[in-house]
Amino acid sequence: MPTVQTVQGPVDAQELAVTLVHEHLRFRDEAVAVQWPGRYDEQAELDAALAALGAAKQRGVRSIVDPTAMFGGRDVRFMKRVAEQARMHVIACTGIYSYDFLPHYFLNRDIDAMAEHFVADIEHGIQGTGVKAAFLKCAADAAGVTENVEKIHRAVARASVHTGAPIMAHSMPAIATGPRQVDIFAEEGVPLERVQIAHCGDTDDVDYIEALIQRGVYVGLDRYGLELYLPIDKRNATAAELLRRGHAQRLMISQDFCATIDWFPPEAAEAFQSSGAIRNWSMTLVFDEVLPALREQGVMDDAAFHTVFVENPARWLTA
Numbered sequence: 001m002p003t004v005q006t007v008q009g010p011v012d013a014q015e016l017a018v019t020l021v022h023e024h025l026r027f028r029d030e031a032v033a034v035q036w037p038g039r040y041d042e043q044a045e046l047d048a049a050l051a052a053l054g055a056a057k058q059r060g061v062r063s064i065v066d067p068t069a070m071f072g073g074r075d076v077r078f079m080k081r082v083a084e085q086a087r088m089h090v091i092a093c094t095g096i097y098s099y100d101f102l103p104h105y106f107l108n109r110d111i112d113a114m115a116e117h118f119v120a121d122i123e124h125g126i127q128g129t130g131v132k133a134a135f136l137k138c139a140a141d142a143a144g145v146t147e148n149v150e151k152i153h154r155a156v157a158r159a160s161v162h163t164g165a166p167i168m169a170h171s172m173p174a175i176a177t178g179p180r181q182v183d184i185f186a187e188e189g190v191p192l193e194r195v196q197i198a199h200c201g202d203t204d205d206v207d208y209i210e211a212l213i214q215r216g217v218y219v220g221l222d223r224y225g226l227e228l229y230l231p232i233d234k235r236n237a238t239a240a241e242l243l244r245r246g247h248a249q250r251l252m253i254s255q256d257f258c259a260t261i262d263w264f265p266p267e268a269a270e271a272f273q274s275s276g277a278i279r280n281w282s283m284t285l286v287f288d289e290v291l292p293a294l295r296e297q298g299v300m301d302d303a304a305f306h307t308v309f310v311e312n313p314a315r316w317l318t319a
C-alpha cells in the first residue's frame with residue numbers, strides 16, 4: 001500500500017478517504033507576518049482554521065491538501081497543530097508561490113540549487129521539523145510565464161523527477177498559461193499524470209480544459225465561491241460537461257478557501273461579500289451547493305463522487 005506524507009507523518013493512501021485537494025488553513029505574507037507579528041491574531045487564525053475543517057469534517061471530509069508554499073506563509077508547525085486538533089489529515093507542499101518576484105537568494109542561484117531546496121523538504125522535512133512535503137507547488141498568473149516563473153517551474157519539475165513527488169501548478173486560464181506550464185514539465189521529463197493544473201475552473205471554455213486533460217494532467221475546478229473569476233452556475237456547467245465527456249478521472253473539485261487571508265483590510269473583504277465578488281466561499285460550499293446541483297443534473301452519482309474526491313487525490317499523490 002503506497003503511503004502519503006501528512007503533517008502528522010505517513011499514512012496509507014486509502015486512509016485519506018474523502019479529500020479536498022486545494023484549501024488553505026491560513027494564507028498570509030510571511031515577510032509582513034515576521035516584521036509586524038502584532039498585526040496577526042494567531043489564536044483567531046487557529047480558531048478559523050479549526051472551524052473550517054470542522055465544518056468540512058461534518059460533510060465527510062477526512063483529508064485536506066494545503067498548497068500553501070513560500071510567500072503564502074507556509075508554517076508546518078501551525079498546520080500540524082490544526083491537523084492534530086481537528087483530527088484530520090493535512091498534506092503540505094514545497095515550492096514557491098510567485099507570479100514573478102524572486103528574492104536575490106534565488107535570483108543568484110541556479111535552477112538545480114532551487115530544486116535542491118524543494119528536494120530537502122520532501123526527503124528530510126520542512127522548517128527544521130520532520131514534516132515532509134508530499135507535493136510541489138508553483139504558479140503562473142497575469143504576468144504569464146516570465147523568466148522567474150519558468151525558473152520556478154523547472155526547479156519544481158526537477159525536484160519532482162528526482163523524488164517522484166507530484167506537482168500542483170496555479171494557472172490563469174484567461175491568458176492560457178496552462179499549456180505552456182505543461183510544456184515546461186514535459187520538457188523536464190515529468191510524467192504528466194503527476195501534474196495538476198489548478199484553477200482551470202476559472203474558465204468555462206470546456207475545449208481549453210479538455211485539451212489540457214488530453215495531455216494527461218489533472219485539472220482543478222477548485223475555486224468555487226470566487227464569483228469574481230467565474231460564477232458558480234458557469235463552474236457547474238463546465239464540471240457537468242467535463243463529466244459528461246467522461247473525464248471524471250482527471251477532475252479535482254475544491255474551493256481554494258483560505259480560513260484566513262491577509263490580502264485585504266477587513267472593510268475590503270466585506271465589500272467583496274456585499275458586491276457578490278465572493279459568495280458563500282467556504283470549505284463546505286462544494287458539499288452544500290455544488291454536489292447537489294451536479295447530482296440533480298445526473299452527472300455526479302456515487303461512483304463519480306468516489307472517483308473525484310477519493311480516488312483522484314490519492315492517485316495523484318501516490319501514482
Ligand SMILES: [Zn+2]
Pocket residue numbers: 022024067256
Ligand atoms: Zn490556492
